[in-house]
Amino acid sequence: MWQKGYSCLIALGSNQEWRQHNSSEIIYESIMLISKSIGMVQRVARFYSSESFPKGSGPDFVNTCILIRTSLSPEDILNALHDIEKRFDRVRQQRWAPRTVDLDLVFYEQKVFPDEATYDAWRSLSPDRQREIAPDGLILPHPRLQDRSFVLGPLLDIMPEWHHPVLGSNVLQMWQALADEDRNSIWPI
Numbered sequence: 001m002w003q004k005g006y007s008c009l010i011a012l013g014s015n016q017e018w019r020q021h022n023s024s025e026i027i028y029e030s031i032m033l034i035s036k037s038i039g040m041v042q043r044v045a046r047f048y049s050s051e052s053f054p055k056g057s058g059p060d061f062v063n064t065c066i067l068i069r070t071s072l073s074p075e076d077i078l079n080a081l082h083d084i085e086k087r088f089d090r091v092r093q094q095r096w097a098p099r100t101v102d103l104d105l106v107f108y109e110q111k112v113f114p115d116e117a118t119y120d121a122w123r124s125l126s127p128d129r130q131r132e133i134a135p136d137g138l139i140l141p142h143p144r145l146q147d148r149s150f151v152l153g154p155l156l157d158i159m160p161e162w163h164h165p166v167l168g169s170n171v172l173q174m175w176q177a178l179a180d181e182d183r184n185s186i187w188p189i
Contacts, residue, residue: 002130004068004111005039005040005069005070005071006070006071006090007042007067007069007109008039008068008070008077008105008106008107008108008109009065009066009067009068009081009105009106009107009155009159009162010038010065010066010068010081010103010104010105010106011063011064011065011102011103011104011106011142011151011154012027012030012031012063012064012101012102012103013027013050013061013062013063013099013101013102013150013168014026014027014061014062014099014100014101014102014147014163015052015059015060015061015062015074015098015099016058016098016099017100018088018089018100018101022180023061023062024047024062024171024189025133026062026088026100027047027062027101029067029088030084030088030103030133031044031189032099032122033084033087034066034068034080034081034084034103035068035144036158038068038070038072038077038080038081039052039069039071039072040068040069040070041066041068041084042066042067042068043066043067043158043159044064044066044068044158045064045065045066045152045153045154045155045157045158046064046157046188046189047063047064047188047189048062048063048064048150048153048154048186048187048188048189049062049063049186049187049188049189050063050149050150050153050185050186050187051185051186052098053123057098058068059098060150061150062189063085063150063151063153063154064154065151065154065155065158065187066158067158068092069071069171074105074108074111074113074140075137076107077105077108078138080096081103081104081105082103084101084103085100085101085102085103088100088101090102093103095156097107103169104142104151104152105138105140105142106127106140106141106142106145106155107140107141107145107162107165108140108144110121110141110165111161111165112140112141112165112166113138113139113140114137114138114139116166116186118139119139119140119141119143119166119187120166122135122139122143123143123144123166125143130144141164141165141166143165145164145174146164146169146174146177149175149178149182149185149186150185150186152171152174152175152178153183153186155171156171158172160172
């Protein structure tokens with residue numbers, strides 16, 4: 001049956017407890033809140049454990065991703081995701097720090113947002129610059145999607161056929177392009 005709306009992918013991660021809830025429980029609850037405030041959850045990947053990023057920066061993460069159908073704009077989705085993060089006392093003090101929950105809009109249909117030049121500028125940032133600065137607004141698809149096993153692994157479970165609108169690679173090709181060390185840094189739980 002055809003459904004109105006837009007398909008988008010949200011990546012979820014957690015590596016800190018919150019009010020006696022472990023990371024898996026926080027992610028389950030986040031998925032429920034997403035379904036109530038953003039749109040219909042269509043697919044949920046397996047949960048994975050992954051090393052913290054950057055390596056050694058904290059406890060291992062629990063990660064997954066979900067495909068949702070929504071009528072919201074990318075900006076409205078981002079605002080709703082930040083509201084959900086606040087419910088779990090997410091604090092943004094330092095980049096890539098341990099967190100109760102991290103909710104990222106990874107892609108919105110095949111949209112490149114705000115434009116391809118801005119996307120390319122953020123995708124080509126060196127790792128050192130990535131640690132120092134963050135974009136002021138939403139960049140889609142997520143500029144690090146192709147580099148992150150903890151997103152590609154779960155995405156491979158639910159949408160291996162999705163093609164990156166800028167790189168032209170599908171999820172399986174991006175997964176296979178990762179170094180063995182990166183692919184081996186996540187495991188199903």
